[in-house]
Amino acid sequence: MPIFEYKCKHCGHKTEFLEKAGGSRKHSCEKCGSNNMQRLFSTFSAGSSSKSSASDSCPTGTCPLS
């Protein structure tokens, strides 16, 4: 589930929203209620497939580099 961070252009309050991929629903600031929100960036919550997390330890104990 992607997480989108929005910043309110009205008061500067930052809020993170969970959205489905491709979603384009409008968000409103929880502080001032303004709809003038700017999307800053998106991250992905833990649990998605990432092969890099297994590279720092050998899963079988027989890797020559370890």
Ligand SMILES: [Zn+2]
């Ligand atoms: Zn606001």
